[in-house]
Amino acid sequence: MAKSIQRKNNAERADSIPNQLSILPLRNTIAFPFSVLPLTVGIPRSVKLVEEALEGDRLIGLLAMKDPSIEEPQPGQIYEIGTVAKVHQVHRMPDSGLQVIVEGIERFRVKHWVGTEPYLRAEVKLASDVIEQGLELDALQRSLHDLAQEVIALSPSLPDEAGKLLNQVQDPRYLTYLVAANVRLQIADGQKILEMDHLKDKLRALISHLTHEKEVLTLGQKIQTEAREEMDKAQREYYLRQQLKAIQKELGERDESQSAFTEYADRIEKADLPEEAKKEAERELKRLEGMSPQAAEYSVINTYLDWLLGLPWNVSSEDQLDISNARAVLDEDHYNLQEVKDRIIEYLGVRKLVRERGIEVQPGEKATASEAMGAILCFTGPPGVGKTSLGQRIARALGRKFTRMSLGGMRDEAEIRGHRRTYIGAMPGRIIQAIKRAGTRNPVFMLDEVDKIGNDWRGDPSSALLEVLDPAQNHTFRDHYLDVDFDLSDIIFITTANQLETIPPPLRDRMEIIQLDGYTEYEKIHIAQSFLVPRQVKANGLHEEEVTFTEEALNKIVQDYTREAGVRNLERQIGAICRKSAVRIAAKELSHVEITPQIVREYLKKEKFESESSESIEIPGIATGLSVTAVGGDILFIEATRMKGKGELMLTGQLGDVMRESAQIAHSYVRSKANQLGIDPRLFEKVDVHVHVPAGAIPKDGPSAGVTILMAMASLFSGRPVRSDVGMTGEVTLRGRMLPVGGIKMKVLAAHRAGLKTVILPKRNERDLDELPDDVRNTMKFIPVEGIDEVLEVALMPAKTETEIHEVMHHQRLLRQPKLSLN
DSSP states (O other): OHHHHHHHHHHHHHHTOOSEEEEEEESSOOOOTTOEEEEEEOSHHHHHHHHHHHHTTOEEEEEEBSOTTOSSOOTTSBOSEEEEEEEEEEEEOTTSOEEEEEEEEEEEEEEEEEEOSSSOEEEEEEOOOBOOOSHHHHHHHHHHHHHHHHHHHHOTTSOTHHHHHHHHOOOHHHHHHHHHHHSOOOHHHHHHHHHOOBHHHHHHHHHHHHHHHHHHHHHHHHHHHHHHHHHHHHHHHHHHHHHHHHHHHHHTOOOHHHHHHHHHHHHHHHHOOOHHHHHHHHHHHHHHHTSOTTSHHHHHHHHHHHHHHHSOSSOOOOOOOOHHHHHHHHHHHOOSOHHHHHHHHHHHHHHHHHHHTTOOOOGGGTTTTHHHHOEEEEEEOSTTSSHHHHHHHHHHHHTOOEEEEEOTTOOOTHHHHOOOTTSTTOOOOHHHHHHHHHTSSSOEEEEEOGGGOOOBTTBOHHHHHHHHTOTTTGGGEEOTTTOSEEOOTTSEEEEEESOSTTSOHHHHHTSEEEEOOOOOHHHHHHHIIIIIHHHHHHHTTOOTTTEEEOHHHHHHHHHHTOOOSSSHHHHHHHHHHHHHHHHHHHTTSOSOEEEOHHHHHHHHOSOSOOOGGGSOOOSTTEEEEEEEETTEEEEEEEEEEEEESSSOEEEESSBOHHHHHHHHHHHHHHHHTTTTTTOOTTHHHHEEEEEEOSOTTSOBOOSTTHHHHHHHHHHHHHOOOBOTTEEEOOEEOTTOBEEOOSOHHHHHHHHHHHTOOEEEEEGGGGGGGGGSOHHHHHHSEEEEESBHHHHHHHHBOOOOOHHHHHHHHHHHHHHHSOOOOOO
16 A cells, blocks of 8 residues: 555656756766665766756756766766666765655656756756566566565575565566665666666566575575585594504504605605705605695695605706817808807816816806806897707817707796796796706707797896896795705806897897808708708618719709798708609619709799899889898889878878988988989979889898988989899988998898898998808998998999880880790
8 A cells, every 4th residue: 555655646746847957976886766875976067957956847868988087077977877766865964965866757868968067958858668568567576576575585685574574465567676776786787677677577587686695695695505514524424544653653554645754754764855956855755754635735745845855856968078079060060150158168168177187166166167067149130041950069169968948929927937836837937947857067059049038027037037047046946836946057058039029139248149040042042951961861761872963053043942040941942852852763664863044944843933133123212222131131122202291291101200201301301402312402392202112021120220221212213213132221411421330141031042132231330341251241342431422433324215225124124025835
């Protein structure tokens, strides 16, 4: 009876609701009709709204905010369907805020906004629910009522009186909003239910939500029951184990834990551990003694002791100090690489003197004696030049064990230092694991791809390597899992990298950098004859007398089928030829195969590469530059063209910021020297310049292309082509000075591979030419320059007329057309 009177009162109040309402935005709250809601109001404009409502009819509109982080939302930032509410009670708080009790009356919809100051006001339209009486509505009402009762029974936080209140509610609309206001609904879900016009839709949505809530509560009760049973079982097992232990003690029987204790005690005694490691082992063994084998900690201690006792604390390989034998081993599989070989021989010489003269190095002096005890080298260079295999030969030359670890893509600092034993399944880091596999405390340890280490929220492995690769620290390397010091100072660490730029400077500072540059064609042919061909002949089941490679054939493979700084692809192509030869010999077609250029073409099919410089360039606006990539040196063409415009400069080819600035410097220099180059200065205001650096899919950066870009622009505007047999590199200033750049050796080797005859380089890079092989220095011309004026004199050809340029372009198009064979 009371509920029907209340609904009647709500209906009467709904009829008295005005067309315009003051709007109070709600943060993280949804107001439903018939619900009583406490609100805390603190924003000044909202306080003013409530105060003015108290002086009037006390009716306000409640709308939920879309983004609760907004302090004072505006139209568009709040939903437009809400609940008309009446303010019942207001209490002032000490901080000038208000505690407000409101009661929802009816749904409404915003027709349009009337104002935003001093608070939001809107013209509204009441939106009563559409109620379709019938059996379906009764069924939905009963399902919601039953589900709500079940959820109340499963929820320990809800009192039993809530179920009695539900039994008194007969009106389906009142039941719907009563349940919606008291179940845990997300703001978006509650708003969605409020916006539904049909009561049946609201009932279905609430039934779906309560069904999910019931499943969650049921599963939670099941989990609690299982956990309670598990605890009871663990207590029972503990009691039984204690009884079993007492029985075994009375019978004088030894249990499994006692046997393990004795075994570990013997191993600790024989292991000759350092003092700190021995104390830690004995401490863990004492814990193991009084522990049941079924205890969770038992296997953890077992594993720890196995790792601690399995490390080669005092096992070392005896260095072979025969310098002549070491030279022979190093020369056996690697051609040239003299700097690396000399460094290893120096190491052996120092070790030999230390041993012969009885010089003892104390642990605290390891930092100053690292030359005699260990070494930390970094082999850097393009792929395929023999960095990794050289580490194996160094170990063989020294008579040491070899172990290797790849750092490429490593992102977890625990890979280096290990996991702490508090984690389930914890293990030592890969440094300690590799030393245990090697079986000695002084192996040759290769850390591959040190330039490709990553980092994320799990830590920075490169920072962890700072301790490993520092002679002042690595004699007390502490793995997180072992938690005792292990001496790494006797290890020869060799890291490999393709690029030094990506290695953090503190890590790079700890390593002795040895640059391994690419090979010349002559060196590749020599390596193929001495190493690659015999290895592939043997690998493919052939005898040396069955397959022979002519020098011309190897030269064709190098020039037409590989484009690399190293010899990895060269060996791959030689292997392919050996396999095809093996097929013919196995089929008894031939007993001996001589590999000539014609056989290479037959076996390897069409050529994969063509020298970039083989095409003569006689068109203004194109210059040949030299660059360094991760796979060695390379040449690149820089193209410039012009068209009518407003003097703008366009740059394409995925250029970085430094390279873009070089292009702008080149453009400014050519404009400033227009008169000297015979260019009309007014031309720059009438044309746009477009500079492109192929290939467009590869990112490029650096200042060394500055002179090449400048020559392309100077050629474009002066009409004088750049000599096609000239490659150039160097940074350019606005005054036209040539500044030194890096990678000269790899750039010149790339120019030599591409068939260029002349290289222009900065005067201050002239000293870098001493590193070049003799065959390269003798076959190429080098022009060191200090300024752009010298480059212009050497590189630019005489100007061509428009007719000559068109004839050259037509001739080159004819050369590129495929030729038909008419047999």
